[in-house]
Amino acid sequence: MSEVASPRLLATDAPASVKTNLTRAEYCSPDIYAKEIEKIFNRQWLLVGHISLAPEPGDYYVKQVGPESLIIARDKQGALRAYFNVCRHRGYRLMDDHSKGCTDGFVCPYHHWTYDLDGKLRTVPGTRDGQDFRFDEYPLHEAVCDVKHGFIFVWLGKETPPSLNQALAHWNNDEQIQGFEPERLKLAHREIYTINANWKAMLENDLECYHCSHGGHVSLAIACHFQAFYADKQNGQHFPLREGMSTFSMDGQRVSKKSLGAAENGESAGFLLWPFFCGPVFFVDHAVSLELTPLGVDKCQFICEWYVHEDAVEGEDYDKQKVSKVFHITNMEDQAFGERNYQGIQSSRFVPGALHPRREDGIIAAYEVYRQMMAAD
Ligand code: FES
Ligand SMILES: [Fe+2]
Numbered sequence: 001m002s003e004v005a006s007p008r009l010l011a012t013d014a015p016a017s018v019k020t021n022l023t024r025a026e027y028c029s030p031d032i033y034a035k036e037i038e039k040i041f042n043r044q045w046l047l048v049g050h051i052s053l054a055p056e057p058g059d060y061y062v063k064q065v066g067p068e069s070l071i072i073a074r075d076k077q078g079a080l081r082a083y084f085n086v087c088r089h090r091g092y093r094l095m096d097d098h099s100k101g102c103t104d105g106f107v108c109p110y111h112h113w114t115y116d117l118d119g120k121l122r123t124v125p126g127t128r129d130g131q132d133f134r135f136d137e138y139p140l141h142e143a144v145c146d147v148k149h150g151f152i153f154v155w156l157g158k159e160t161p162p163s164l165n166q167a168l169a170h171w172n173n174d175e176q177i178q179g180f181e182p183e184r185l186k187l188a189h190r191e192i193y194t195i196n197a198n199w200k201a202m203l204e205n206d207l208e209c210y211h212c213s214h215g216g217h218v219s220l221a222i223a224c225h226f227q228a229f230y231a232d233k234q235n236g237q238h239f240p241l242r243e244g245m246s247t248f249s250m251d252g253q254r255v256s257k258k259s260l261g262a263a264e265n266g267e268s269a270g271f272l273l274w275p276f277f278c279g280p281v282f283f284v285d286h287a288v289s290l291e292l293t294p295l296g297v298d299k300c301q302f303i304c305e306w307y308v309h310e311d312a313v314e315g316e317d318y319d320k321q322k323v324s325k326v327f328h329i330t331n332m333e334d335q336a337f338g339e340r341n342y343q344g345i346q347s348s349r350f351v352p353g354a355l356h357p358r359r360e361d362g363i364i365a366a367y368e369v370y371r372q373m374m375a376a377d
Contacts, residue, residue, distance in 0.1 A: 222238070306324045
């Protein structure tokens with residue numbers, strides 16, 4: 001008997017009836033990644049936070065959104081604006097990463113060009129408007145910004161977007177979400193995960209719960225009803241809870257004493273967008289927002305924010321560690337899944353595999369959209 005087995009030669013093409021994930025190049029090629037930024041990232045509404053992060057005129061915060069840094073600001077009239085964090089002089093990053101505050105304008109730290117809250121160039125050291133160039137020709141670059149149920153979305157591309165309402169119309173659960181009074185929230189905690197994987201390895205993981213039941217998410221399994229996920233054809237419409245569980249937490253018990261609106265124990269609702277997976281999910285006592293963005297062909301970022309009722313008092317009504325614990329543990333587990341999946345995908349022998357038609361139908365649906373968007377002009 002031979003001591004070594006002959007390697008089996010594998011067919012690399014799946015039958016047409018089988019839905020698959022993508023080719024190795026689609027996960028690993030810098031050229032395809034550049035095309036994804038142009039055709040998908042710049043043509044999708046992306047979640048960047050909640051209105052409570054900039055409630056008053058002059059309030060602003062800086063957020064990394066994939067390869068872009070944005071300044072989300074409320075102008076003097078109270079309108080939300082989203083500026084690319086790029087000085088119009090020589091392109092310096094205008095405001096510090098992750099900074100926030102209240103201001104009457106933005107001053108570039110390099111040569112002190114100064115911009116108004118509406119993005120207009122106000123002053124340039126050493127010259128006057130019209131002396132050497134016209135200031136009105138150098139406003140900050142601006143993204144389209146809109147709000148749905150208290151959450152702020154941006155459109156980074158130069159084309160006119162479909163309205164945010166139109167992009168979210170298929171959810172058809174506005175009334176239920178309004179029951180959570182989603183405008184009346186405040187940030188309790190934020191975690192930023194930098195993940196060594198192509199963004200689509202994480203997207204796939206976010207769109208299925210096939211991996212949840214095999215010991216992958218022991219903490220999540222306490223409150224979450226995994227089987228009900230498979231039946232949820234609108235992946236993300238709600239996060240089903242097990243019988244008797246009130247909310248998403250380590251023990252299924254509430255993590256904040258103040259309810260969101262008229263929500264009841266065990267209730268949940270959400271609305272999500274993809275291919276770049278983002279959106280909020282509401283529970284009786286807190287909400288969680290999720291943002292998946294790319295940082296490069298082999299790196300992505302996942303931002304998770306936890307919100308509680310605006311009147312909830314930290315230390316009295318909630319403990320932010322308790323509010324965030326179950327999702328934080330789950331996010332770290334998912335990060336490990338995504339990174340290890342991407343390690344396998346980078347092998348020269350990786351070929352697209354068969355997706356489970358019922359437990360991975362969320363991925364199948366998302367890749368139909370992905371392929372259409374990539375093929376569009
Ligand atoms: S680059 Fe901003 S002032 Fe020079
Ligand atoms: Fe997971």
